[in-house]
Amino acid sequence: DQQVKQNSPSLSVQEGRISILNCDYTNSMFDYFLWYKKYPAEGPTFLISISSIKDKNEDGRFTVFLNKSAKHLSLHIVPSQPGDSAVYFCAASAWGGTSYGKLTFGQGTILTVHP
Amino acid sequence: DTAVSQTPKYLVTQMGNDKSIKCEQNLGHDTMYWYKQDSKKFLKIMFSYNNKELIINETVPNRFSPKSPDKAHLNLHINSLELGDSAVYFCASSQGQGPTDTQYFGPGTRLTVL
Numbered sequence: 215d216q217q218v219k220q221n222s223p224s225l226s227v228q229e230g231r232i233s234i235l236n237c238d239y240t241n242s243m244f245d246y247f248l249w250y251k252k253y254p255a256e257g258p259t260f261l262i263s264i265s266s267i268k269d270k271n272e273d274g275r276f277t278v279f280l281n282k283s284a285k286h287l288s289l290h291i292v293p294s295q296p297g298d299s300a301v302y303f304c305a306a307s308a309w310g311g312t313s314y315g316k317l318t319f320g321q322g323t324i325l326t327v328h329p
Numbered sequence: 330d331t332a333v334s335q336t337p338k339y340l341v342t343q344m345g346n347d348k349s350i351k352c353e354q355n356l357g358h359d360t361m362y363w364y365k366q367d368s369k370k371f372l373k374i375m376f377s378y379n380n381k382e383l384i385i386n387e388t389v390p391n392r393f394s395p396k397s398p399d400k401a402h403l404n405l406h407i408n409s410l411e412l413g414d415s416a417v418y419f420c421a422s423s424q425g426q427g428p429t430d431t432q433y434f435g436p437g438t439r440l441t442v443l
Contacts (some may be wrong), residue, residue: 216371246428257333257419257434258372303372307428315426316362316385319372 217241218306220320228328233291235323237304240285243313244306249278249289252301252322261302262289294327301325332356333435335420341441342410350405350438352420360384361403362421362432363395372419378403379426407440415442 218239227233237247245266250258264271264278264287271278277290291298304320307313333354342348354361362385363375376395377385383395392408407414417437423430 248428250434255436257421257436259434260431263429305372309428314428315360315377316374316387317372317432318374319364321370 215240216321217244218304218318218320220302220304220323222323223321224324224326226326226328227294229296230293233289233294233298233325233327235289235291235302235304235325237287237289237320238285239287239306241306241313241318242285243308243311244318245309246307247278247280247287248305248307248317249276250303250305250319252303258303291325294325296327296329299325299327333420333422333433335418335435335438337438338436339439339441341443343443344410344412346410347406347408348410348440349407350418350420350440352403352405352435354401354420354422354433354435356422356424356433358422358424358433359400360423360426360430361397361400362423363403363405364419364421364434366417366419366437368416376403376405377426384426410440410442412442415440 248263249261251261252258280287301322305317360379362377378397381397420435421432423432
């Protein structure tokens with residue numbers, strides 16, 4: 215039973231356009247969400263996060279939106295750059311309960327940004 | 330200087346063998362983790378240690394035994410390897426255990442069991 219799902223295995227966008235990566239979760243105990251980025255032959259690196267008390271968090275070109283009622287979050291990258299080409303993982307955690315102290319990951323979305 | 334390092338990077342071995350993967354972090358963190366990325370690409374937590382104490386032990390076969398000799402090291406020993414153990418194993422570390430404690434990942438160890 216996958217509690218965090220990224221239903222788009224891949225996404226291809228043109229340089230300068232917006233990239234939108236989506237993530238859905240099922241566990242209502244999750245209250246902290248993160249996006250990680252992964253290049254080939256490297257480990258995932260933290261990108262941006264959002265607490266469930268917010269619905270938006272912005273860091274430069276990256277913005278994460280959270281819709282708690284829909285149990286959905288998205289990552290927007292504007293403008294997209296070729297260096298953004300990587301696998302993006304959505305992850306969820308919680309301040310308490312059985313999800314405390316660990317990240318539950320989605321299966322990732324491969325983003326390709328074409329020059 | 331690599332923050333979280335793993336050795337080896339690649340490991341190819343026969344079914345039934347015993348192998349170990351080593352992890353070291355030089356970030357001064359108190360918490361370390363092992364994750365497994367399976368063929369479906371999901372990263373799943375296996376174990377977590379805080380100050381050398383086991384705090385998370387997910388449903389993992391007892392053929393897998395983590396060992397933390399000190400706060401900077403968390404090794405993973407696997408007995409009687411099976412085909413299904415083939416995966417990429419990632420070590421990670423964080424200062425604390427909370428959701429806002431960023432987890433820093435190593436480059437991964439690709440284990441192939443033949």
